[in-house]
Amino acid sequence: MEYNTPDVVVDRLELLRAYGYGLCMGTADALPGVSGGTVALLLGFYGRLIAAVTAFTPWRAAAILRGYRPEQRTRAREALLELDLGFLLPLGVGMATAVVLIADIVSSLAKTHPVAMFGFFTGLIAASAITLGRNLTFTTPVHAGTAIVGAGLALLVAADLVTLPGSGPVVILVAGAIAVSAMILPGISGSLILILLGQYVFLSDELTAFVGAIGDLLGGGSLAAVVDPGTTVALFLVGGVVGLLSIARLVRAAMARRRELTLIFLVSLVAGSVPAPLTNISQSHAWTTETIALTAGWAVVGAIALFGLEYLVGGFEPE
Numbered sequence: 001m002e003y004n005t006p007d008v009v010v011d012r013l014e015l016l017r018a019y020g021y022g023l024c025m026g027t028a029d030a031l032p033g034v035s036g037g038t039v040a041l042l043l044g045f046y047g048r049l050i051a052a053v054t055a056f057t058p059w060r061a062a063a064i065l066r067g068y069r070p071e072q073r074t075r076a077r078e079a080l081l082e083l084d085l086g087f088l089l090p091l092g093v094g095m096a097t098a099v100v101l102i103a104d105i106v107s108s109l110a111k112t113h114p115v116a117m118f119g120f121f122t123g124l125i126a127a128s129a130i131t132l133g134r135n136l137t138f139t140t141p142v143h144a145g146t147a148i149v150g151a152g153l154a155l156l157v158a159a160d161l162v163t164l165p166g167s168g169p170v171v172i173l174v175a176g177a178i179a180v181s182a183m184i185l186p187g188i189s190g191s192l193i194l195i196l197l198g199q200y201v202f203l204s205d206e207l208t209a210f211v212g213a214i215g216d217l218l219g220g221g222s223l224a225a226v227v228d229p230g231t232t233v234a235l236f237l238v239g240g241v242v243g244l245l246s247i248a249r250l251v252r253a254a255m256a257r258r259r260e261l262t263l264i265f266l267v268s269l270v271a272g273s274v275p276a277p278l279t280n281i282s283q284s285h286a287w288t289t290e291t292i293a294l295t296a297g298w299a300v301v302g303a304i305a306l307f308g309l310e311y312l313v314g315g316f317e318p319e
Helices: 012-030 036-043 046-054 058-068 070-083 085-112 114-133 141-158 169-183 190-196 200-218 224-245 247-257 259-272 276-282 289-313
Strands: none
Touching (some): 012 036, 012 085, 012 190, 046 085, 046 247, 058 070, 070 085, 085 114, 085 200, 114 259, 114 289, 141 190, 141 259, 169 190, 169 224, 169 247, 190 276, 200 224, 224 247, 247 259
């Protein structure tokens, strides 16, 4: 899929439209089971998004930084247009707005209603795997083997049999790189990756604490309260930038070379991630008959919500 970024000045209506796109995409990526990349496809700006992200290179960045020189300003303006920042910036602000709002809700519900929230997420993920899997064909042993590898890897991570090496900053950087890359891929939700890595609730709490501390600081609060959660958020963003410039490009290259196998692997990751939210429930609740029944009930609600959304938009496709 190719898209040439427009060589025009973005007007206010387009800025508002891009912000609205960002709200939709950010909301999708903040909820496991719904992909921001799929939303971008449905709303018709996926090609422009990929073109803008992959247009970022060190050479264009250097050209923009040299724009303070009069003789370099024409090239700097060309580089800015090639990066399509008039689209990416409002899109990013919209995504950030949605993620902050969802993170606050997640932080609250994870403490007060974990069974309902993670049961709902389980249904979202399961229904997402079904809707995406409908569009794939498994006609060869290689297809089947790829699906088994993808689902098996996700199951091993969900069961804590495969974990990230190290802890703290290393995990946050790696989680940021993988999750932000996933955000622009159809079929894979960034928050689903965070649930698989066991970082979803923690990062939601840290983001909520950071935003709250910033608000308190403006009202005369302590700078120290901003530092700890702010460091976590900064590490995640650094990892995200690295992921966008590396992992996302690798996956796009894989899509171009072996599209069918790559999509089977990605959707199989989603399918294997279905049990991942249940780990969060087991941390606070014993698996009694009541807990199982409540989890199953909320999973049904989540599945119905995803199937309903699929019906309204006319179907999801992984690419």
